[in-house]
Amino acid sequence: MFIDLTLDSDEELQDENPEQLLSLFTKQKSKKRKSELTSETSSPKSVLNNSRHIDINSESLPSKHNNTDLAIKTEAPKFDVVLPQLVDDVFSIDSDSSLPRKKRASLLSWNRTRQEPKPTYSHSPTQENPQLLGLSDVYYPVDNADTRAVATYPSRKHVSSDLLPLSLTSMPDGLFCKKSQSHRPKDEVPERLQGKLLKIKGPQVTLTLSSEENATSFPDNFDFINAYVLRRGVEKADASFDAGCDCGIVCDMKSCTCLSLEEGSDDPIIPYEIRSDRTYVLSNDFLKRTAMIFECTALCACSRHCWNRVVERGRTIALNIFDTGIRGFGLRSPNYIKAGQFIDLYLGEVITKASADRREAIAEAQKRPSYLFSLDFLPSDRPIYVVDGQKFGSPTRFMNHSCNPNCRMIPVSRHHGDQRLYELAFFALRDIPPMTELTFDYNPGWDGKKKKNRNQIDPNAVKCLCGEPNCRGQLWPTQRKRAR
Numbered sequence: 072m073f074i075d076l077t078l079d080s081d082e083e084l085q086d087e088n089p090e091q092l093l094s095l096f097t098k099q100k101s102k103k104r105k106s107e108l109t110s111e112t113s114s115p116k117s118v119l120n121n122s123r124h125i126d127i128n129s130e131s132l133p134s135k136h137n138n139t140d141l142a143i144k145t146e147a148p149k150f151d152v153v154l155p156q157l158v159d160d161v162f163s164i165d166s167d168s169s170l171p172r173k174k175r176a177s178l179l180s181w182n183r184t185r186q187e188p189k190p191t192y193s194h195s196p197t198q199e200n201p202q203l204l205g206l207s208d209v210y211y212p213v214d215n216a217d218t219r220a221v222a223t224y225p226s227r228k229h230v231s232s233d234l235l236p237l238s239l240t241s242m243p244d245g246l247f248c249k250k251s252q253s254h255r256p257k258d259e260v261p262e263r264l265q266g267k268l269l270k271i272k273g274p275q276v277t278l279t280l281s282s283e284e285n286a287t288s289f290p291d292n293f294d295f296i297n298a299y300v301l302r303r304g305v306e307k308a309d310a311s312f313d314a315g316c317d318c319g320i321v322c323d324m325k326s327c328t329c330l331s332l333e334e335g336s337d338d339p340i341i342p343y344e345i346r347s348d349r350t351y352v353l354s355n356d357f358l359k360r361t362a363m364i365f366e367c368t369a370l371c372a373c374s375r376h377c378w379n380r381v382v383e384r385g386r387t388i389a390l391n392i393f394d395t396g397i398r399g400f401g402l403r404s405p406n407y408i409k410a411g412q413f414i415d416l417y418l419g420e421v422i423t424k425a426s427a428d429r430r431e432a433i434a435e436a437q438k439r440p441s442y443l444f445s446l447d448f449l450p451s452d453r454p455i456y457v458v459d460g461q462k463f464g465s466p467t468r469f470m471n472h473s474c475n476p477n478c479r480m481i482p483v484s485r486h487h488g489d490q491r492l493y494e495l496a497f498f499a500l501r502d503i504p505p506m507t508e509l510t511f512d513y514n515p516g517w518d519g520k521k522k523k524n525r526n527q528i529d530p531n532a533v534k535c536l537c538g539e540p541n542c543r544g545q546l547w548p549t550q551r552k553r554a555r
């Protein structure tokens with residue numbers, strides 16, 4: 072069988088090595104393909120001046136080139152494919168300034184890949200096996216194309232069909248397909264979740280997904296809020312019950328009437344101190360107490376920058392919600408958190424105790440996680456309110472329990488006349504390095520030490536998977552606490 076090949080110069084015929092001729096044939100074929108693809112106005116026939124025909128005996132070719140692809144192209148009608156002056160545009164792109172810079176760069180890297188074969192491939196060109204531009208599996212993989220193309224070629228988005236040197240039939244599958252929208256990188260956060268995160272005020276809150284499935288496990292019916300949402304039956308105390316201090320622009324730590332007093336003395340309990348870098352943190356002394364913080368209120372004369380308005384000024388650290396694996400989503404910060412630093416508020420719908428009981432019964436039956444937080448710190452002769460972070464909440468809604476926690480929830484009042492409605496604020500118990508999971512003890516008052524071994528753990532309780540050496544084995548003392 073013979074191949075009809077048209078050549079444009081005598082130099083191209085110096086070496087009649089069949090493989091080189093085959094290579095020339097392939098190049099010409101690609102140029103014809105290029106001219107077809109780009110619909111050039113000048114006909115290839117117009118540059119046929121020096122062309123000659125030669126015959127290649129296909130039997131003299133190495134057996135690996137006697138493939139179907141070649142056989143098909145040897146059949147009639149024969150074609151003359153010559154673009155004589157254009158040696159090979161793929162290999163002269165360095166000087167082609169008409170190409171957009173981005174396209175030139177991608178072609179250059181493609182070209183370099185072809186010219187610098189990686190020594191690890193088994194069919195490296197040698198004296199006996201001269202370079203075969205176009206058909207060699209070193210330079211153009213024909214087997215396992217999908218796999219090898221990843222390492223050998225630039226990414227799909229840089230490849231333009233009008234500049235590809237080879238026939239379309241031997242291209243890897245999907246090379247000309249547009250990148251599908253559905254093939255999102257695994258860790259990319261879907262737009263619907265990005266939108267939710269952007270609603271949060273203050274430093275950035277991000278979400279890290281470990282897999283695409285992880286995105287679907289993120290609660291769909293959940294929205295971030297920046298303040299409590301009061302539901303039916305929940306009322307703020309009348310403003311006339313509120314009070315404020317009259318310290319001046321900055322409160323006096325010794326005499327500010329907002330501060331609570333030590334039992335049996337007139338000494339004020341001062342919650343905050345200011346570090347040399349001007350970070351406001353809880354005092355060591357206060358961290359050890361079980362006390363409420365009474366921050367200055369809207370009725371106080373002091374400015375917004377008063378040292379006693381730390382929670383009011385809001386979150387100062389960035390947060391990241393991430394997949395912990397066995398404990399579901401968790402919370403961490405990319406920032407270094409200092410001991411005593413305010414982290415964020417626990418927010419949600421504020422509902423009555425009766426509503427909370429109903430919601431908890433449903434959650435328990437469906438074995439769903441609990442997001443209820445009781446506002447029962449101050450004694451009251453009226454039924455307590457409960458914060459439910461299940462459908463509406465802040466990032467702290469994702470904080471998991473640990474039997475050796477690094478954070479603590481402290482109640483904060485900013486409306487001193489209201490005993491039933493106050494803030495749930497998280498503070499760091501110690502210095503926390505960036506990207507450490509932020510945890511708190513769901514039952515700080517429970518003495519789980521009594522459970523000396525795992526056999527004493529209630530088999531129906533929610534198992535604790537905090538992994539700490541002092542782990543109590545279960546999240547709540549009873550099967551499930553009604554509300555935290």
Ligand SMILES: C[S@@+](CC[C@H](N)C(=O)[O-])C[C@H]1O[C@@H](n2cnc3c(N)ncnc32)[C@H](O)[C@@H]1O
Nearest residue numbers: 398399400440441468469470471472535536537
């Ligand atoms: C307030 S949510 C915490 C966020 C939750 N991981 C998520 O993905 O939404 C409380 C629930 O998280 C799970 N959880 C929290 N801490 C845990 C722990 N130490 N061990 C096992 N599960 C835990 C329990 O299912 C619990 O009901």
